Amino acid sequence: MSGTVVVGCADQTLAYELRALLAEISDLEVVGLAETTTELTELVVAHQPNLLLVHDRLGPLPVHQVVRDLGLRRPGTVSVVVSSDPEPEALAAAMDAGARGVITYPLTFEDVQQRVTNALEWSRHIQGMLTAAEQGDASARGRATVVTVTGSKGGVGTTSVVTNLAWDIRRQLPELSVAVVDADLEKGDVTSYLAASYRTSIADLAKVSEDLSPRTVADAVFEHESGLHMLLPPEDVRDVEWVTPTAIRQILFLLRQQYDLVLVDAGAHVTPVQAAIVEVSDEVVQVVTPDLISLRALRRNLGWWESLGVRKPDAVRVLLNRHTKSDEVQPEAVRQLSPAPVLAATVPHQGRRLEASTNSRSPHLTTDEGWWRALRAVGHELGVARALDSGEPEETDSRSRRGRRSRSAQQQEGERSAGDVAPEAEAPVVTGRRAARAARERGSMSLELLGVVPALALLVAVLCQLALAGVTYVYTGHAATQAARQAAIAEPWESWRVREAAQDAFPQGLRSRLDVGVDYSPSGSVQVDVTAGVPRLMPGVMRSGWDVTVDRQVVREP
Numbered sequence: 282m283s284g285t286v287v288v289g290c291a292d293q294t295l296a297y298e299l300r301a302l303l304a305e306i307s308d309l310e311v312v313g314l315a316e317t318t319t320e321l322t323e324l325v326v327a328h329q330p331n332l333l334l335v336h337d338r339l340g341p342l343p344v345h346q347v348v349r350d351l352g353l354r355r356p357g358t359v360s361v362v363v364s365s366d367p368e369p370e371a372l373a374a375a376m377d378a379g380a381r382g383v384i385t386y387p388l389t390f391e392d393v394q395q396r397v398t399n400a401l402e403w404s405r406h407i408q409g410m411l412t413a414a415e416q417g418d419a420s421a422r423g424r425a426t427v428v429t430v431t432g433s434k435g436g437v438g439t440t441s442v443v444t445n446l447a448w449d450i451r452r453q454l455p456e457l458s459v460a461v462v463d464a465d466l467e468k469g470d471v472t473s474y475l476a477a478s479y480r481t482s483i484a485d486l487a488k489v490s491e492d493l494s495p496r497t498v499a500d501a502v503f504e505h506e507s508g509l510h511m512l513l514p515p516e517d518v519r520d521v522e523w524v525t526p527t528a529i530r531q532i533l534f535l536l537r538q539q540y541d542l543v544l545v546d547a548g549a550h551v552t553p554v555q556a557a558i559v560e561v562s563d564e565v566v567q568v569v570t571p572d573l574i575s576l577r578a579l580r581r582n583l584g585w586w587e588s589l590g591v592r593k594p595d596a597v598r599v600l601l602n603r604h605t606k607s608d609e610v611q612p613e614a615v616r617q618l619s620p621a622p623v624l625a626a627t628v629p630h631q632g633r634r635l636e637a638s639t640n641s642r643s644p645h646l647t648t649d650e651g652w653w654r655a656l657r658a659v660g661h662e663l664g665v666a667r668a669l670d671s672g673e674p675e676e677t678d679s680r681s682r683r684g685r686r687s688r689s690a691q692q693q694e695g696e697r698s699a700g701d702v703a704p705e706a707e708a709p710v711v712t713g714r715r716a717a718r719a720a721r722e723r724g725s726m727s728l729e730l731l732g733v734v735p736a737l738a739l740l741v742a743v744l745c746q747l748a749l750a751g752v753t754y755v756y757t758g759h760a761a762t763q764a765a766r767q768a769a770i771a772e773p774w775e776s777w778r779v780r781e782a783a784q785d786a787f788p789q790g791l792r793s794r795l796d797v798g799v800d801y802s803p804s805g806s807v808q809v810d811v812t813a814g815v816p817r818l819m820p821g822v823m824r825s826g827w828d829v830t831v832d833r834q835v836v837r838e839p
Contacts, residue, residue, distance in 0.1 A: 283308035284331035284401045289321040289339050290314070290363070295386070299334060299363070302393045309397070318342040325351050325358055326590040331404040332397060333360045334384075337375070345378035346527070352379040353530040354560055357408045359400040363388075425460075425537045428665055429562040430600075432549035433569045433578040435468075438602045441635070442568060442628065443546045444474040446656045448644040450542065450665065451508050453657075460502065460510045460540040464529065464558055465548030466521045469514040476642040479503040482513055483532065484520035490528035498535045510540070526557035533561055542665055549578075551585045560591035564663050566598045566624075569615065571608040576618050583620055597621040600659060603630040626658035746818050750827065753791065753815045757831045760786040761811040764797055765833035768807040783811050791816065794828070809833045 286303060288311060290296040296314060303309055312328045315321035318339055325333060333351065337344050348360045361382045362375040375383050381403055382396040432439035440463075447461045463471040466483070481501040486493060502510045512532075515521060536543050545562065547555045559565050567582065569575040583594045599619050601612055604627045616623045629651055638646040647653070760783040767782035780797040787795055794814030801807055815827040 283310075284404065285310050285312045285328065286332040286334060286397075287311075287313045287315065287321065287324045287328060287330045289316075289318070289333070289335035289344075291316045291339055292336065295336060295363070298388055299393075302388060302390055303334075303397070305390060306394055306397060309401075315339075318344070318347045321347065322351065323590070325355055329355055330358055331408075332400050333358050334363060334397075335360060336363045336365075337371070338365060345374055348375070348378045348380055350527050350530065353534055354557075357404060357411055359404040359407070361396050361400050425540045425543050426564070426665055427533060427537060427543045427545065427562045428564045428566065428663060429464075429545040429547050429558050430566045430568060431547045431555065431559070431582070433567055433575045433582060435549050437549070437568045437570045437575060438628070439549065439568045440465075440470045440474060440546050441639075442600070442602065442656070442659075443544050444471055445644050445647070445652075446660060446665075447509055447542075447544045448475070448507055449653055449656055450660060452645075455508065457542060458510070458540045459508075459542045459544065460512065460536055462512045462533075462536070462543060462545040463514050464545050464554065465550075466514045466524055466554065467518060468548060469546070471511065471513060471546060472642075474639060474642060474644070475505055475507075475509065475511065477503050477505060477511055477513060479511075479513055482515040482520070483529070484515035484523045486512075486532050487523040487525065487528035490525075490531050493531055493535055495535050495539055498532065499539060512536070524554055526553045529554050529557050530561055533558065544665075549582075551582055556586065556589050556591045559586060564598065564665070565592055565596065566600050566663065567621065568600045568602050569619075570603050571601060571605075571610040571612075571615065573610065573618075576610070576615065580620055594620040595622065598663065599623040601627040604628065605630045624659060624662050626655060626662050628652075628655045628659070742818055746815075749818070750815045750829070753813055754829045754831070756787055756791065757811055757813045757829050760784075760795070760797075760813070761809055761831040761833045762786075764799075764811060765807070765809045765835045768799055768809050769835045773801045779809065783809075787813065806834055806836050809835070 286309060288296060288299055288303075290299060300311055300314070303311055312330055313324035315324050316339075318341060321333075321335065321339065324330075333348075335344055335348065339347075344362065348362065351358060352360065359381045360379060361384060362378075362380045363384045363386065364371050364375060365386045367385045372383050381400045384392055384396050430439055430443045443461065447459050450457065451459050461471060461475075462483075463469040464483070471477075483501075486498060486501050489497065498512075502512050504510055515523075533543065533545075545558055547558050567579055569579050579599065583597060586592045586597070587594060599615070599621050601615055601623065604612065612623070612627055631649065631652055634649045634652070635647055638644050763786040764779045764783040768776075768779045771778045776799045779799050783797045784792055784795060791813060794812075796812040798810040798812075799807065800810075810830060810832045812828050812830040815829060817827065
């Protein structure tokens with residue numbers, strides 16, 4: 282079975298032995314050898330191998346912690362631990378960390394081959410599940426969809442989009458369990474849009490991240506009156522330091538198992554915690570506003586994510602917020618300037634129409650249907666609310682159905698009457714002032730074109746004449762150079778050689794008006810003048826000829 286493998290081993294002898302055994306397994310390529318846990322993480326993130334072989338004595342970080350962390354960051358990479366300790370406790374610790382198998386020392390080819398083959402088969406199975414999940418197969422996904430929304434900079438409306446989108450999905454699909462995670466640890470503002478009084482936060486879970494369980498995460502989540510579950514940042518900013526990338530990955534991993542949809546507000550600042558969230562998310566959306574400052578910040582953030590190896594620009598979606606028709610930067614310009622794909626759905630500028638719901642922390646007070654339609658369009662495009670078949674609000678469902686029925690009835694009536702209408706009657710008849718104006722202007726386009734054609738012809742002729750002059754000047758300079766080179770070595774009475782050298786350097790069709798002058802100075806210098814006539818497209822226009830002269834001065838060789 283073909284596959285790629287990364288080996289992590291600081292012992293040179295053991296590493297050589299491992300590579301020798303792996304070389305005997307067909308269709309297996311070793312793409313990297315790491316001597317530290319830091320190098321190991323970088324190689325796995327960069328190459329995304331099928332298999333990771335890591336020695337339990339690798340440092341400086343604990344190997345089991347690295348295996349657990351890489352299992353969350355790269356689920357398709359299967360880990361196998363090479364253990365020097367055959368005790369059951371060491372084997373159990375490796376399996377608890379997420380290793381698929383353990384190879385004990387001394388190594389045998391049969392043992393290595395069996396463990397590697399099983400690991401590659403499991404990796405292929407996991408990759409198939411991940412591919413099915415990316416294609417939207419909910420049964421194959423077997424876990425929640427994690428959608429992370431970030432801002433290109435502060436104040437672009439990230440929290441407003443996350444909270445209102447989550448609230449609307451919960452309203453439309455009460456059977457769907459939705460969790461909102463405020464991962465903007467220092468400046469989180471979800472509670473400004475959804476009222477919440479909580480005691481436990483992300484920091485409390487991060488403190489016990491090594492021993493987390495689904496029950497512990499469920500106890501830390503606050504349930505809003507709308508049915509949304511919220512995991513919020515700590516009230517004391519000093520507790521933020523407890524939240525590490527490893528802890529946030531473990532928290533999101535457990536949230537996947539308990540909810541159908543997890544919406545994460547990751548803020549606008551690129552931090553290690555935000556990068557970890559972006560890496561493990563199924564969908565990442567960056568919110569921008571129609572201004573160049575926001576678009577520059579978008580390019581900066583995407584560049585940082587790519588340099589950190591957590592997300593490529595083409596795997597990020599861009600959402601245009603606060604769009605109006607009077608903006609200088611329109612959606613088409615955003616699509617051209619953005620390094621990431623832009624969502625077709627845009628969120629219009631609401632002005633003060635969200636003021637009442639924001640001040641009261643009650644999204645249901647927003648009555649503008651355009652706002653909710655825009656959010657539902659975003660949800661449909663992201664695939665977070667595939668069960669929503671209609672973009673209309675609940676209050677207008679019956680009205681929209683009646684409108685659709687009336688439109689379909691009108692369409693059917695029109696189709697029935699279309700067969701009875703004569704072909705002459707199919708075209709609309711224009712009467713009145715517009716018809717008179719159309720009759721007066723009929724044929725004006727042809728007359729205008731006839732007036733423009735002579736000017737265009739004259740412009741083309743002038744450009745062609747200038748091009749011929751330029752070509753003549755280039756050839757004249759080349760001929761003067763060749764003549765000067767010949768004059769430097771020829772005798773004064775051999776001026777015919779100089780003229781011959783100039784003529785040879787000139788095209789055959791342009792030699793009729795070629796004139797070469799040679800002037801020998803007593804001081805030993807030679808002046809060569811080459812004059813050529815420029816061909817004329819219209820001979821009768823210019824009375825006198827148009828000549829180009831190029832001179833060269835050289836010193837005769839003794």
